[in-house]
Amino acid sequence: MSGVSVHTPGSLAELLNLLANLPNVSIVAGGSDLVPRMTRNKNNTGMAFPGFGREGLPEKNIVYIGSAGLNDIRESDGNIIIGAAVTITELLESALVRAKSPLLVEALSEMAGLTIRNTATLGGNISNASPAGDSLPALYVLGASVVTASVNGSRNHRIDDYISGPGKTARNADEVLKEIIVPIQKQKGAFIKMGRRKTETLSIINAAVLIDVQDDVITNNELGSVRIAIGAAGPTVIRCLAAEDFLCGKEPTEENFEIAGTYAAEAVSPIDDVRSTAWYRKRMASVITKRALAKALQSAE
Ligand SMILES: Cc1cc2nc3c(=O)[nH]c(=O)nc-3n(C[C@H](O)[C@H](O)[C@H](O)COP(=O)(O)OP(=O)(O)OC[C@H]3O[C@@H](n4cnc5c(N)ncnc54)[C@H](O)[C@@H]3O)c2cc1C
Known part of the structure; x- marks a missing residue:
C-alpha cells in the first residue's frame, strides 16, 4: 500500500473539503466490502456480476468517514x-x-x-x-x-x-x-433471506414485503399499499409491481399469495453465478414472496 495516504476527517466540513480537493479517493466506512475487494482484485479473481468489484487498490487516498460526525x-x-x-x-x-x-x-x-x-x-x-x-x-x-x-x-x-x-x-x-x-413503518412487514449457510453468507436471493389488511382485504390506503421487493435476482433490487397490483383489494389467502409469487418470478431477471443458478433463483423468487407475505401477516404490528 505504499504511496497511499489515509485521511481521518473530524467533521463533515473537513470530509467534504478532502473530497473536493484530493484526487483518486476511496471512501471507507467499516471496510467490510472495500478491504476484501482490494484483496480479491490483487489476486485477480472475479465477482459474480460484471463490472462489480473492479475498484482495486486505491491509487492515492483513503478517506475514513467514521470520525466525521455521521454517527447519529x-x-x-x-x-x-x-x-x-x-x-x-x-x-x-x-x-x-x-x-x-x-x-x-x-x-x-x-x-x-x-x-x-x-x-x-x-x-x-x-x-x-x-x-x-x-x-x-x-x-x-x-x-x-x-x-x-x-x-x-x-x-x-x-x-x-x-x-x-x-x-x-x-x-x-x-x-x-x-x-x-x-x-417510519406503518404496515406489517417481513424479510426472508436464502443463503448457503445460516450466517456469514451473502444471499442467494432475498425478499422484503409490507402488507396491511383491513376487514380481511389487502388495503391500499393511508398506510400504503402492499409492497414486494426481491434482491439478488437482477442487476438491482426489483419491485414486483404486477404482484402488488394483483394483491391490492384481494383477500390474504394462500392461493392469492401463490399467484403473487408467480408474478414475482416473472418480474425478476437473475443470472447464474458462484452462489446459485438463474433457474433456481427464479423458482425461489416465487417461493420466498409467498412465504414472506404469510410471515408478514403473522407478525406483530
Ligand atoms: C464475512 C462477510 C460477510 C458478509 N455478509 C453480508 C451479508 O450477509 N449481507 C450483506 O448485505 N452484506 C454482507 N457483507 C458485505 C458487507 O459487510 C456489507 O455490505 C456492509 O454493509 C458494508 O459496509 P462497510 O461500512 O463495511 O462498507 P465499506 O467496505 O467501508 O465500503 C463499501 C463501499 O461503499 C463505499 N462507501 C462506504 N460508505 C460510503 C459513504 N458514506 N459514501 C460513499 N461511499 C461509501 C466504499 O468506498 C466502498 O466502495 C459481508 C462481508 C463480509 C466480509
Whole structure:
C-alpha cells in the first residue's frame, strides 16, 4: 500500500473539503466490502456480476468517514434519519429503530455475523450497491431515500434512483453518502433471506414485503399499499409491481399469495453465478414472496 495516504476527517466540513480537493479517493466506512475487494482484485479473481468489484487498490487516498460526525440516529417528520457511519450493530441496538422500523431490523439481523456487523455500516451496504445487499429490499419497500453531500450542497435521491446497477450509484466523486432517510413503518412487514449457510453468507436471493389488511382485504390506503421487493435476482433490487397490483383489494389467502409469487418470478431477471443458478433463483423468487407475505401477516404490528 505504499504511496497511499489515509485521511481521518473530524467533521463533515473537513470530509467534504478532502473530497473536493484530493484526487483518486476511496471512501471507507467499516471496510467490510472495500478491504476484501482490494484483496480479491490483487489476486485477480472475479465477482459474480460484471463490472462489480473492479475498484482495486486505491491509487492515492483513503478517506475514513467514521470520525466525521455521521454517527447519529434520530427521528424527524415521520422518518428515521440514519447517519452514513452508523454500524449495523448500532442500528440493531437502537430502541428507535427497533420500535419504528421492525422490517429493517429483521433484515439487518440476517446480515453477516456479529464481528462484521460491529464494523459494517448501512451507508456502506447501500454504497456498495450489491444486488444481494441484505438491507436493500427492506429500504426499497419502506420507500427510503438517501442524501449525498459535497462542498456545493446536498442532494436527495430515492433509493431506487440512487442505485443504478451492480456497484453503481448516482454519487459523484466529490460527494459522500451522508445519511439515509427511512419512513417510519406503518404496515406489517417481513424479510426472508436464502443463503448457503445460516450466517456469514451473502444471499442467494432475498425478499422484503409490507402488507396491511383491513376487514380481511389487502388495503391500499393511508398506510400504503402492499409492497414486494426481491434482491439478488437482477442487476438491482426489483419491485414486483404486477404482484402488488394483483394483491391490492384481494383477500390474504394462500392461493392469492401463490399467484403473487408467480408474478414475482416473472418480474425478476437473475443470472447464474458462484452462489446459485438463474433457474433456481427464479423458482425461489416465487417461493420466498409467498412465504414472506404469510410471515408478514403473522407478525406483530
Ligand atoms: C464475512 C462477510 C460477510 C458478509 N455478509 C453480508 C451479508 O450477509 N449481507 C450483506 O448485505 N452484506 C454482507 N457483507 C458485505 C458487507 O459487510 C456489507 O455490505 C456492509 O454493509 C458494508 O459496509 P462497510 O461500512 O463495511 O462498507 P465499506 O467496505 O467501508 O465500503 C463499501 C463501499 O461503499 C463505499 N462507501 C462506504 N460508505 C460510503 C459513504 N458514506 N459514501 C460513499 N461511499 C461509501 C466504499 O468506498 C466502498 O466502495 C459481508 C462481508 C463480509 C466480509
